[in-house]
Amino acid sequence: MxxxxxxxxxxxxxxxxxxxxxxxxxxxxxxxxxxxxxxxxxxxxxxxxxxxxxxxxxxxxxxxxxxxxxxxxxxxxxxxxxxxxxxxxxxxxxxxxxxxxxxxxxxxxxxxxxxxxxxxxxxxxxxxxxxxxxxxxxxxxxAAPVSRVSEAETAADDLVLLRTRVPGKLGAVISPLVRRMARDHGVDLGGLQGSGASGLIMRRDVEAAIKPAPAVERRVFAHDGAPVPALSADSTTATADTDARTGLGIAGRTAVRGVRKAVAANMTRSRSEIPEATVWVDVDATALVELRAALKKADPENTPGLLAFVARFVTAGLKKYPALNTRIVTTEDTTGGASQEIVEFDGVNLGFAAQTDRGLMVPSVRNADKLSARQLDAEIRRLTAVVRDGKATPAELGSGTFTLNNYGVFGVDGSAAIINHPEVGILGVGRIIDKPWVVNGELAVRKVTELTLTFDHRVCDGGTAGGFLRYVADAIENPGSALADM
Structure with missing residues (x-):
């Protein structure tokens, strides 16, 4: 054998x-x-x-x-x-x-x-x-001790597997541990409806079918030493799924894993390591909206989205203010001490936030500074489809040098975003809405959005951050001249 x-x-x-x-x-x-x-x-x-x-x-x-x-x-x-x-x-x-x-x-x-x-x-x-x-x-x-299973138990185990097997699909019971648990507690797997994929019987299904053990009385004493009356069976059942701190019932529990676990770890590290600061500005985007409308009228099938134009302005701004397109690296010297250096990049890999069923993903457009608005639009659409299908490669998800976050799609105006570690900056774009705006000394209704820049204060000061933010804002307000210079 x-x-x-x-x-x-x-x-x-x-x-x-x-x-x-x-x-x-x-x-x-x-x-x-x-x-x-x-x-x-x-x-x-x-x-x-x-x-x-x-x-x-x-x-x-x-x-x-x-x-x-x-x-x-x-x-x-x-x-x-x-x-x-x-x-x-x-x-x-x-x-x-x-x-x-x-x-x-x-x-x-x-x-x-x-x-x-x-x-x-x-x-x-x-x-x-x-x-x-x-x-x-x-x-x-x-050698580690090995638990032996009798031939009779093995035969019964195999019989259960055959009874619950779905031809052409996964077995309704796969795990030997689950089958053994059911056998030890007298649970008939043939009558269970599995909660897993293709009717797969999970451990939780067997546990739910096992008759709960009788509650054990626990004596509780007050601060003065007097015993507190024990809860009745009814009250014990009622408080089994109750949160001890709030007294509210627990509606469900969700394990933090996969993408959510990775996002949580990265955001926690960002907040603990990066001394961040945030600056923001309201921007009159009327000219940009009108420019795109004119392009769409002339060529409906090949017009970039507004985010692609903003992305083009961001990459140009990062060339002018390269401190925001860097990374801080900590190294150990020969004496065992730690030192830090700011690493500058020859090019921009522009990350953008994309909401998916698996959570928030940040794919990046590689060498975005070399692409036109139309090329940026095509790549943003391609990467969005890839991450929503769960097919993005590690290189597509982990190579960004700066992030652009369009939270306006959620109907909000502004947000002090968390920097996507180990990057040093993230620019947020709010929704574009009609607002009263002073134009040439007169009040008018304009298309206004809010830009928010969160940056790592270790790599630059407010002057650099404000200069970059103003550059992008001016490009949005005067897109024709900005694009002519790019």
Whole structure:
């Protein structure tokens, strides 16, 4: 009986350390081929399908949909084609924590026997021959204890799997842990409706079906030492999902993971490291609105959006005020002390905020300073579609040098935005609305928007920030002359 090959979750790009398992594309017992997609996972950057470097029979799926998996940890075990299939209950023993790094290193060597398929930082290079797995011998006393399952339990487990299997789809129960939990608590999986994809029965479904244990009375004492009467069964049930601080019922809980987890970490780091300041100005955008209307009338199919024009003005402004197109890098000197330097860039990668179903994403237009308004418009539209489909690459999401945020689409006028670390500035554009405005000494109704610039005070002072903001505002108010000079 051949030992299954264990495929470890690869690094999916730019040193990401974890990924959320969205759903399995295969089930235990399925025959798979090399490069066949086996799972769909979501990282902080994008959603991708992971192909298998092995052909054979799926022996074990290491994880459940919704679970966060660490890079370098087991993802799937595959029994090689032509070998006897190893039962799930007899899956390989998980190595102790101190040998996991060695297993991950061995995995990188095993990849060399793959097909050549490449997936964002991970691939099977297509080496010749068969890579063999070597492992240092372990004494019996050092081996981790293994829980044994009787043949009767294994047979019952397999019967449950067959009863809940949906032909052509994922098994309604995949995880051996879930099946074992159901068996131990007398839960009939055949009668459960799974809450996962394709009716997949999750651990939470089994837990919900398990009869709750009787409440244990706990004696509570007041400050004077007198016992407080215990809650009745009814009151205990009523307060089980009540927030202790507010006394309000808890309507739901959402795990912070994936894109939301990455955004939270980046914004927290930005606020903790960057001494930011904000300046803003109201701008008469009437001339820009009229210019675009005239262009649209002449060429309805090839007219840039207003954001593309603003993006063009921003890239020109960053050339004039390059301090806002930099990055602060901390380095360690020979004495062990830390020093900082401001790194300037030869070009502008303009990031822009795009709201998606997965959260706020910031793709960047590379070398935006070399593009016209029409070219910027086309690239903004392309990247917006890519991030909403979850197909953006790490390079498209992590290479910006300055960010443009059009929060006017949400119907708001202004916002003191958080800088997208490690950048040093972000410009926000509010909605364009009719407002009273003084023109040549007379009151008139004009199209007015608000620009807000948040900048890192370590790289420049208010004079530079104000100069850049005024440059962009003047270009919006006089777009014809501004574009003629660009």
């Amino acid at each position: 051949s030992e299954p090959k264990v495929f470890l979750l690869p690094d999916l790009g730019e040193g990401l350390t974890e990924a959320e398992l969205v759903h399995w594309l295969v089930a235990v017992g399925d025959e798979i081929r090399v490069d066949q997609p086996i799972a769909e996972v979501e990282t902080a950057k994008s959603m991708v399908e992971v192909p298998s470097p092995y052909a054979g029979t799926v022996a074990v799926l290491h994880g459940e949909p919704g679970q966060t998996l660490d890079v370098g940890k087991p993802l799937i075990s595959v029994t090689p084609a032509g070998a006897a299939v190893v039962e799930p209950a007899a899956s390989p023993v998980v190595e102790p924590a101190e040998t996991e790094d060695a297993a991950a290193e061995t995995y990188r060597e095993e990849e060399k026997a793959g097909s050549g398929n490449v997936l964002i930082g991970y691939g099977t290079p297509g080496g010749h021959g068969v890579a063999r797995r070597t492992r240092a011998p372990k004494r019996a006393a050092e």
